[in-house]
Amino acid sequence: MRVWKFGNSINTDLITPGRHNITTDRRELAKIAFIEHRPEFAANVRMGDFIVAGRNFGCGSSRETAVSALKECGIEAILAPSFARIFYRNAINQGLVLVVVDEKFAQDVEESHQLKIENDEAVNLTTGARTPASISPMLLALKEQGGILEFLKNHKIDDIGRLVS
Amino acid sequence: MSGETLAQKILSEHAGRPLSVGDMAVINVDYVLAHDTTTAWAIEPFRQIAAKVFDPKKIFIFFDHAYPAPNLQVAEMHRKIERFCREQGVKIHYDGVCHQVMAESYTYPNTFLLGADSHTPTGGGIGAMCVGFGSTDAAVAMATGKIWVRVPQTIRINLEGKLPLGSYPKDVILGIAKELSSEGANYRVVEFGGSAIPDFGVPSRLTLTNMCAEIGAKTGIVPADSQTRAYLERQNRYQPFKELRSDDDALFERVLDIDISKTEPTLACPPDIDRDVPVSEMEGTPITQVFLGSCTNCRIEDLAVAYKIMKGRKVKEGVKFIVTPASREVYEQGLLNGFLMEFSKMGATIAPPGCGACLGRHMGVLGDDDVCVSTSNRNFTGRMGSPKAKIYLASPATAAASALTGKITDPRAYLK
Numbered sequence: 001m002r003v004w005k006f007g008n009s010i011n012t013d014l015i016t017p018g019r020h021n022i023t024t025d026r027r028e029l030a031k032i033a034f035i036e037h038r039p040e041f042a043a044n045v046r047m048g049d050f051i052v053a054g055r056n057f058g059c060g061s062s063r064e065t066a067v068s069a070l071k072e073c074g075i076e077a078i079l080a081p082s083f084a085r086i087f088y089r090n091a092i093n094q095g096l097v098l099v100v101v102d103e104k105f106a107q108d109v110e111e112s113h114q115l116k117i118e119n120d121e122a123v124n125l126t127t128g129a130r131t132p133a134s135i136s137p138m139l140l141a142l143k144e145q146g147g148i149l150e151f152l153k154n155h156k157i158d159d160i161g162r163l164v165s
Numbered sequence: 166m167s168g169e170t171l172a173q174k175i176l177s178e179h180a181g182r183p184l185s186v187g188d189m190a191v192i193n194v195d196y197v198l199a200h201d202t203t204t205a206w207a208i209e210p211f212r213q214i215a216a217k218v219f220d221p222k223k224i225f226i227f228f229d230h231a232y233p234a235p236n237l238q239v240a241e242m243h244r245k246i247e248r249f250c251r252e253q254g255v256k257i258h259y260d261g262v263c264h265q266v267m268a269e270s271y272t273y274p275n276t277f278l279l280g281a282d283s284h285t286p287t288g289g290g291i292g293a294m295c296v297g298f299g300s301t302d303a304a305v306a307m308a309t310g311k312i313w314v315r316v317p318q319t320i321r322i323n324l325e326g327k328l329p330l331g332s333y334p335k336d337v338i339l340g341i342a343k344e345l346s347s348e349g350a351n352y353r354v355v356e357f358g359g360s361a362i363p364d365f366g367v368p369s370r371l372t373l374t375n376m377c378a379e380i381g382a383k384t385g386i387v388p389a390d391s392q393t394r395a396y397l398e399r400q401n402r403y404q405p406f407k408e409l410r411s412d413d414d415a416l417f418e419r420v421l422d423i424d425i426s427k428t429e430p431t432l433a434c435p436p437d438i439d440r441d442v443p444v445s446e447m448e449g450t451p452i453t454q455v456f457l458g459s460c461t462n463c464r465i466e467d468l469a470v471a472y473k474i475m476k477g478r479k480v481k482e483g484v485k486f487i488v489t490p491a492s493r494e495v496y497e498q499g500l501l502n503g504f505l506m507e508f509s510k511m512g513a514t515i516a517p518p519g520c521g522a523c524l525g526r527h528m529g530v531l532g533d534d535d536v537c538v539s540t541s542n543r544n545f546t547g548r549m550g551s552p553k554a555k556i557y558l559a560s561p562a563t564a565a566a567s568a569l570t571g572k573i574t575d576p577r578a579y580l581k
Contacts, residue, residue: 009347009348009437011543011545013543013545013546013547013548014545014546014547017525017547018524018525018526018548019525019526019530019550021202022202022231022236022238022239022242022526023238024205024206024208024209024242024245036547036552037546037547037552055348056347056348056351056381059347059348059381060283060543060545061282061283061524061543062203062281062282062283062285062297062298062299063202063203063299064203064206064299064300064301065206067299068206082348082351084348084351084381085351085352085381085382085383086283086297086298086299089298089299089302090298090299090301090302093299093301093302094301148301148305149210149213149214149301149304149305152214152305152308152309153213153214157191157305157309157311157312157313158191158311160191160313161189161190161191161313164189
């Protein structure tokens with residue numbers, strides 16, 4: 001795995017820019033991830049890579065393509081001190097793991113570092129730093145179900161609360 | 166026990182049981198909204214879980230983000246959506262930006278609107294709870310008529326005093342964005358109140374609630390009152406409604422009191438909403454384009470503000486001044502009362518109603534060296550085109566004054 005490091009307020013226009021965001025093919029979408037902001041990303045990202053970012057990751061437009069593109073790229077998890085609401089919600093539905101971590105822990109991560117999420121902690125294997133890793137219980141429950149659509153194939157939406165109660 | 170917030174009351178009503186802040190609930194939705202980008206991504210998820218939509222009359226599909234189709238790819242996306250809607254008996258609306266048309270013609274106070282678009286909070290200006298979601302949630306709601314939500318905390322913003330000459334609701338909300346930051350209301354509901362609010366008509370309120378998306382809010386809302394009634398009457402669709410509001414002893418996470426009589430014409434500098442400065446600080450910066458458009462600021466009232474400043478003058482040579490009415494209704498009003506003719510004579514390019522240049526897909530895409538003053542809501546890098554272009558967000562008045570001079574210009578010079 002490798003780490004892809006980003007700054008604060010990475011908005012969905014940077015992840016899947018409007019002018020390129022005109023396909024409904026997930027594989028095509030993966031090719032436009034960060035196409036202008038980080039042009040080398042799409043060609044080099046590998047299954048199991050992590051994104052570590054600053055505050056308010058995923059702000060801006062509601063476009064779910066931002067989540068779909070990063071999931072299709074094989075991103076294992078995104079670690080950031082905070083996430084924007086709609087991006088967070090879209091990730092919950094699709095089972096893309098978003099981990100809220102301490103801001104200092106995120107800042108200190110470098111792209112050459114090795115990371116691991118274990119139990120309730122994010123661990124920087126290179127520096128030895130550890131921090132509590134907060135993941136939405138609904139995200140974990142829906143990921144286990146294979147996402148909200150898989151859940152709804154077998155259950156009524158009224159039963160969704162039971163996943164986390 | 167403390168009283169209830171307005172958002173809590175609306176959500177409780179839609180859940181059919183009393184809810185507390187922090188509760189998770191499955192609620193009934195009154196309207197499901199999606200547009201030409203987000204619908205395309207909702208079709209496949211929808212097909213995985215349902216054959217027919219729960220109620221075609223409660224689903225509102227808009228072609229606004231890139232309509233008329235600017236290229237073959239978009240045209241094919243439109244065709245795909247048209248086939249889906251025909252099959253499902255759902256109407257497609259070709260009348261302008263979804264949020265503006267919903268406010269003009271459909272949204273009622275105290276309802277819940279699920280919109281697959283981040284600026285869905287706009288409709289909060291009618292006193293409805295209008296929340297932005299992604300395409301998967303839109304598909305779930307189209308299939309079931311329901312959605313799961315958590316009851317959020319509320320930040321209450323009290324606006325006090327009167328706006329000075331040259332300052333507008335856009336300047337107020339940019340000031341709030343600076344104070345709270347672009348994530349300052351993350352996940353919260355922003356509720357507006359205070360002694361200034363009864364003077365704000367619904368069009369002004371729509372600007373305030375629209376921009377709540379830019380500070381991370383789940384939604385923005387102005388409790389419905391006599392202004393809401395007047396607006397619905399003007400739109401020929403008034404029906405009696407309860408003036409729901411937060412209880413006097415409701416627990417707000419935070420209360421902000423803002424004296425709007427101190428609001429100055431304000432600019433959000435690129436590339437973030439919370440880099441706000443008085444226009445006077447950037448005065449004289451050369452510009453190449455002015456975009457008067459979007460769900461934030463291109464209602465007939467906004468055209469009137471711009472017209473008042475530009476009347477009898479000409480757009481500065483070399484400046485591309487693009488006027489994109491937010492809806493067909495605004496466009497037709499602008500044709501009838503002559504604003505659009507006058508703007509055209511001044512040198513403006515009038516674009517068809519819709520999102521236009523706001524999201525950089527067509528009708529005013531910015532090149533590398535372009536510097537744009539825009540009445541829209543996002544100044545992100547690359548939002549309107551080239552990542553090297555610069556976007557300054559401002560009120561229609563500042564946009565109009567800047568179109569006259571070719572430089573960032575304080576509108577007060579033209580209002581004396």
